Amino acid sequence: MLVSANNTADRLTEAEVRTTVEKSLAQADLEGKRVLVVIPDGTRTVPVPLFFRLFQELLEKPVAKLDYLVALGTHPPMDDAALGRLVGVPVTDGRAGTSQIFNHRWDLPETFATFGVLPATEVEELSGGRLSLEVEIRLNRLLGAPEEKSEYDHLLVCGPVFPHEVAGFSGGNKYFVPGVAGPEIINLTHWLGALLTSKDIIGVVDTPVRRMINQSASFISTPATCIALVMHGEALHGVFCGTVDEAWRAATKLSAELDIVYVETPFRRVLSVMPEMYDDLWTAAKGMYKLEPAIADGGEVVIYAPHVSEVSPVHGELIEEVGYHVRDYFLEQWDRFRDYPWGVLAHSTHLRGAGTYEGGIERPRIQVTLATGIPREKCTAIGLGYMDPATVDPGDWAGREDEGVLLVERAGEMLYRTKHDR
Numbered sequence: 001m002l003v004s005a006n007n008t009a010d011r012l013t014e015a016e017v018r019t020t021v022e023k024s025l026a027q028a029d030l031e032g033k034r035v036l037v038v039i040p041d042g043t044r045t046v047p048v049p050l051f052f053r054l055f056q057e058l059l060e061k062p063v064a065k066l067d068y069l070v071a072l073g074t075h076p077p078m079d080d081a082a083l084g085r086l087v088g089v090p091v092t093d094g095r096a097g098t099s100q101i102f103n104h105r106w107d108l109p110e111t112f113a114t115f116g117v118l119p120a121t122e123v124e125e126l127s128g129g130r131l132s133l134e135v136e137i138r139l140n141r142l143l144g145a146p147e148e149k150s151e152y153d154h155l156l157v158c159g160p161v162f163p164h165e166v167a168g169f170s171g172g173n174k175y176f177v178p179g180v181a182g183p184e185i186i187n188l189t190h191w192l193g194a195l196l197t198s199k200d201i202i203g204v205v206d207t208p209v210r211r212m213i214n215q216s217a218s219f220i221s222t223p224a225t226c227i228a229l230v231m232h233g234e235a236l237h238g239v240f241c242g243t244v245d246e247a248w249r250a251a252t253k254l255s256a257e258l259d260i261v262y263v264e265t266p267f268r269r270v271l272s273v274m275p276e277m278y279d280d281l282w283t284a285a286k287g288m289y290k291l292e293p294a295i296a297d298g299g300e301v302v303i304y305a306p307h308v309s310e311v312s313p314v315h316g317e318l319i320e321e322v323g324y325h326v327r328d329y330f331l332e333q334w335d336r337f338r339d340y341p342w343g344v345l346a347h348s349t350h351l352r353g354a355g356t357y358e359g360g361i362e363r364p365r366i367q368v369t370l371a372t373g374i375p376r377e378k379c380t381a382i383g384l385g386y387m388d389p390a391t392v393d394p395g396d397w398a399g400r401e402d403e404g405v406l407l408v409e410r411a412g413e414m415l416y417r418t419k420h421d422r
Helices: 012-030 048-059 079-085 120-126 183-198 208-217 245-259 316-322 327-331 342-351 376-381
Strands: 005-006 034-037 065-070 099-103 112-120 135-140 153-162 226-232 233-241 260-263 266-272 295-305 356-358 361-364 366-373 407-408 413-419
Touching: 005 012, 012 226, 012 233, 034 048, 048 079, 048 153, 065 079, 079 099, 079 376, 112 120, 112 208, 120 208, 120 266, 135 183, 183 208, 183 342, 226 245, 233 245, 245 260, 316 342, 327 342, 356 407
Parallel strands: 034 065, 034 153, 065 099, 153 226, 260 413, 266 295, 266 407, 295 366
Antiparallel strands: 005 233, 112 135, 226 233, 356 361
C-alpha cells in the first residue's frame, strides 16, 4: 500500500517526512532482517543526510544488519570524505557507525553476478524494433545473486525522481539498472535512449528505456521497498513509499508538476549555470539535456561551469577520441563506431543534441558552447564551442526573456519545454 506525504506549494516538514517513513518501514516489516539501502551519489539534489539519520534511528536496532550501496552507475567511486558529505556523518574505511557504505564498482567484474538474460527477441520488442541482440543482466551481487547465499533479506531504494534524458524520469528501478548494473545493460539502455533522442524522451513516463529497465530489474528476487522523493530546487516536496513501481509512478506525477517548466516560445540563447555537484562535463551536460527542448532551431546553450576542468575522469579518453556528434553521425558510420562503449556514444549525442548527418556533412540543430575550465583547444577538438568563463557575468543574461535570452541559475534538474509540447 502506498504511503505518502506531498505538498506542491511548500516543502515538507521533517515531522511529516519522519511520520511517512516510519509508517512505510513498519509496513515493510523489517524486524530481524538484513537490509541494504540503495542511495544516490552526490550528483543529485536530495537530503540524503536526513534519510540516513532516519534509517539509523528507526532501523539500526530492530534489524539484524543495515548497510548502504551508492548507485554510482559508471561514476567514479566516492572516498570516505565524499561519502561523509553524502550521508552527513563521518565515514571511516567505508563505515559509518555499524553500517557499511559500499561504492558500486561497475569496473570490477568480481562485484557482479548474472541475474538473468534478455533474449534478442525480447530486446527487439522492448526497443520497438530499434535493437536486436541478447544481453546478460549482470548486477551488483549484493542485491542477492541467484544461486548464491544472499547477504540481505530486503532492499530499500531511496532517491529522487526527476525528468531524465535517458529513461524519461529517473528513480525507481533505475537505481538498480543502470545504478548498480554491469556495463552491458548500462550501455544498451543508454544507446536505446540515444536512438530515441533526449529531446523526445525526457520528461515522458512510459518509454522503451523504462520498460527495458523494469524488465531487467524483474530478475531481482530479493523483496524491495522504494522511498521515492520529489524535489523542487533544494526543497523536498514529496515522499512516496511502497513497491518500487507504485512509489516511482506516484512520484513522477508530482515531479512532472514541479520539475517541468513550460514556456510560450523557444529561446535563442540560454545560459545554464551549473552547480558544483556536477564536477565534470559528463555530469554538467545536464545543463544541455534539460534545456534542449526549449531552444529554437539555430539557437545556443552555454554551459557555464568554471569549476569543471575535465570531460570525465572515467570516460574522458574515449570521448576525446569520438568527439561530440548528433545521433546520425554515428549511425551513418556504424562500422567505424560500433565497438566503442555505447554509453559513451550515447553521452556524446545527448550533449550534442538533435541534428542531421547527410552527404558527410553534420548539421546540429543548436550550438553547444562550454564556458568552463576546459581549454579552447580541447573544446574545438571534441566538437563544442568555447567561451572564456571569465567574460561571463550571469547577471548580463537575467531578465531578457522577451529578447529570447534565458538565464537558468541552477541548471541540471528542472526541465524546460515549450507549451506546444505539453
